[in-house]
Structures are given as C-alpha cells and as structure tokens.
Amino acid sequence: MELPEEIVQQFRAMALVRIAEIEASWAHVRSSLAEDASLAIQREIHTLKGESRMVGMLDVNKVCHKLEDLVDIARARGYAVDDEFDLAVTMALRFIATLIRKPEGSRDIAGFVKQLESVVSRHGHHGRGRPSSVPPLLRTSAASRITSMLRAQLGPAAVDAFIEYATAQGPRRDRLRSSWHLLRDYVGIQRAILTAAHLAKYKPSIAALARDLGKEVEVIFEVATAEVTTEVLNALDIAVLHLVRNAVDHGIEKPGVRGSKRPVGTVTVTGRARDGEYVLEVTDDGNGIDFDRVCARAVELQLLPPAGTLDKGQLVELMCRPGFSTRTVASDVSGRGIGLDAVRASAVDLGGTLSAKSDRGKGTTWTVRLPVQTLVVRNLAIRAPALRFPIILDPSWSLLDKRPAKPMWIDLAVGLGFTSSNSISASLHWFTNGELSIGLACGGKPTEVDARRLVTTPPTCVGEVITVQSVEGLLIRPERIPGVVAT
C-alpha cells in the first residue's frame, strides 16, 4: 500500500535533518565522549530506521541496521575507533542521505551493506548483551538541552528586539526588522495541528510489520484534534512510532498462542489534551511485560545486584534506560534498547514523562504525558499612545469600572523606554491584578481579543510577543514595567 507523497516528502525532509544531527553528534562524540551526543546518535539512527521502514524505504532501513551495528561497536569502545571505522560510519551516513534524496539511482545496496558487514566483522562485533558490550562510563554534557535552554534564554532578548523594531522608524526599522525576524524564526513558537490522521499515517506500514512477524494486529487511533507546538508533535510522532512497533513486536502474540483472546491482537492509540498536558496512551492486549525477565536481564547487565528486587514502576524505569533490552540479539525491528529511551528522552526534554502499566497475559499501556503551552490567550487589548502595534494585558489583569483608591499611572511608551508623543486622543482606564491598580492612557475602550502567543517568556519578564489577527504585538505584564510613574 502506497503512502501519500506528502508523508514521504515529510519523512525525507526530516530524515536529512536527522542525518545532519547524527553527523554533528558523531563528530562531537569522537572528540569529547559526551554521553548525551552518544545517546542522540543511537536515538536518531533508531528513529530513522523505524521511520524508513514505515514509509517503505527498506533499503534505508537495511543500511541503518548495519549502521547501528557499527555505532554499537564504537560506543562499546568509548568511540576510540580507527580511521577506517570512522570512514565506514561517515560513508554509511552519506549513503543513507543519497538513498533518501535520490532513491532511484543505480546504487549497489547489497554491495554497500557487505562492505559495512566486513568492517563490523573485522572489529569483532559479538552481538549485544555480553558484558564486554556494556558501554564505558562517558562524560555527561548538556549538549542535547542547549537548544531548549537557549530558546528560553533568548525569549526576553527576542521581545526586546521586537520592541526596538516595532517602535523604530525609517531605515533603522528596516535594519531591525531582519534581526527581529531572525530571532522570531529561531525562538518563536512553531505551531502544528495534531490530528488522528497525522498519527495514523504509519498504519499501513504497521500492518505490514505485523504480517512480516506472522501476527494479526488491528491498530486503532482515537486521537482528538489539537493545536500543539511542533516540538510536541515531533515527540508524539516518536512515541507512536516506537511504542506501536514495540507493541506489535514484543506485546502482541502470534495467533496460535493468544489463548482465549481474540486471534487478532489490538493496539489502541488514544490522545487528548487536558489540564495543561497532552496525554498519549498506547495500549495493547498482548502478553504484558515479563517483569521477571526484566529483573533477570537487569542482573545480567549488572544494573541490579543478584538478590535485588524492584517494584514494577522501577523496572519500567530500567526498561527505558538506553541500551536496555530483554533481547540479547537485535533484529531489524527492535532489540537494541533504543526505542523506549528515545520516547522517554523526547518526552523528558519537553518536561514530560513516560510510564507503563502492565498485566501479565492481558496487555500493556504506555502513557506519555507532555506539558502543553497555552497557545492562545484572551484578554483586554488596548491602543497605547505612540505605540503602533497591538497590546494586550496579561490575563491576570482586568478592567476596573471606577478609579481605585491608590492608583499608579503608567505611560506604556515611556515604561518601555520610548518618548510618548500622545499622538492619539487618549483616555484613562483603570486596571488591577488584585495586588496593584494602575491607570493606562488608552485610545478607545479596551476590548477583549484572542491573541496567539509567538515568543514566550517567564512571568518575570515585561512581556511576550503575540499576534492579534496576524498582526504582531505585545502581551504586557504591567507590574514588570520599569519606570512606573506613580501619581
């Protein structure tokens, strides 16, 4: 069954980004042994492998599988590999990129895989799970968190850049526009609409995977449409990819051994936003997690003393550790202990969690919880003298119908560092957040509007950049404005 071209194109674009990230992480880990970069390499390759299979690019899947073997060896050696090995990894990445860009070329896939196998064989790959393959302790770095940290740090700077640009005139405004747009593209919220169709895009490939494994599986998607950030969408994509594959590969039994259950196994994916988070659940009616086996494997890998015991929640935590798998031989579908780690890492990176509940013989439910930002805020919009862009007040502020006892008067333009020209006819309106009461000169009566958040900042900052009917403006937190003039 052919996938829509749009999905294949999306995969291609994303896959090339992943390859660039793997190349950068590979260079990084070779020079610094950073654990985060090492894990990023494994996650990205594993995800690329899974996605390529799902879109039917089996050649890419095959080369990724060999590349994973190479990376396993490199990791076990603390990345102290020779030039020939380095070349093999580099060429494998470029070969995959070539297959993705131009799948129709006259490639020798079998020949290339054979070359990789010869490198694997020369460097003594004995399979996973042996004590010798337990990775050495690598230095930890915060490399994978730099992006989100940097975004958070750049938010207030981006707001300042917007104010400078929006209040500038003439050639200066043109110069500042490009700086603001650069920051906006880098720091601003990228939105996406999450639908059942989006997450169900791999359904035909999952069915094909089940067939390959000799299983009968029905996959049901019950996903509510929601507007989310692209980061959340990517994390959910990764979760569905790995959790559904795991459910089909590890959870659902073959028809002959399902006992009194329906011969056709069921995997249900549900998703909905509620109470400030997006909750995704992947439930299968398979055999459930064999916690005794997990425990025994943890002992084998020296993650647990021989007589050690852990509760189910702690064992699930262990299962999500990088490199943990109850399988001792990796197949081209799973067994490297990367999938669950990739799901958890992408969730944790967004401040979320991954957990599981399982009953032996009945099935397993994996739950991903991701905090979701409020993307639309509704509050009072005001027209401030000298400021030509929309301004709304933080939702903690409301309009008072009469002058309070001890008000402060704020000139927003002066407060934001500009000379007020009072170019519009303004009248005073009074607002409160429960603690402070202020007067603002407004052109016209404040009205409620829906504003879409564009650049978010912590509550300690003076404001955020928003859009009102596609026009960029500011959400102001009056209590944070410096230079408040009390009257």
Next chain:
Amino acid sequence: MTVRLRVPAVDDPQFVADWDDRARVLKLIGSADNATATGLAKLFDDLHIDLLGKQASQVTVDMRDLDFLGTACVKELLGWIEKLEDLTERYTIKLRSNPTIAWQRTTLPALSCFDTALVTVET
C-alpha cells in the same frame, strides 16, 4: 604533458596531486589528512568544471600511491560524485586502487556503490 598540482591553499609536503590533462588522470600521492580537505575540494571543483567544459567521458583518479585519505577528504570525493549524479551529460570516474593498502580495500568499493554507473574501481 603532466602538470604537477599543489593542492591550493595547502602547503602539505605529505600530499601531492598530479594531473595528466592528456590522459585525464589525477594521481594522488602520499597522505591526505583532514587539513587537506579544503584544498582538495577546490581541486575537485576546478577539475569538474574543466572536464564538463571539455565534454570528457571519463576521468581516472589514481590512488595506488595514496597511503591515507581522511574522512573529510572522502566527503569531498563524495561531494564530487553527488554533483555528477545530478547531471544528464556527465563523465564517469574510474578509481585506480591499491588493494595492499587497507583503507582502500573497504572504502573504494563502498564509494562505487553510491552509483555503479558513475564510479568504477580498478585494482
């Protein structure tokens, strides 16, 4: 006529590129580490333009005396191949190899796998 080329911008006594314009053979000699990559990229670019201008049908890259080629240099070689892949009127690349040199035994056959119609390896 054989023209001895110093790889541009690289003063590297360990590595020399000889270009025989009549036979269209580029002979790479010595050891090209990653510092040589920028110069090598320029050399490949110049040759590519020259060969297209002359409507050449084949170029030979003689690596029999090339003891080592760094990862960054291999990337440049791949970049050259990728440029040709996008062309309809193109020349082919024959890699003349020395199987007694370990890196050549694995890397060069793998290079030809990128486009078997474009890159061949001669031992």
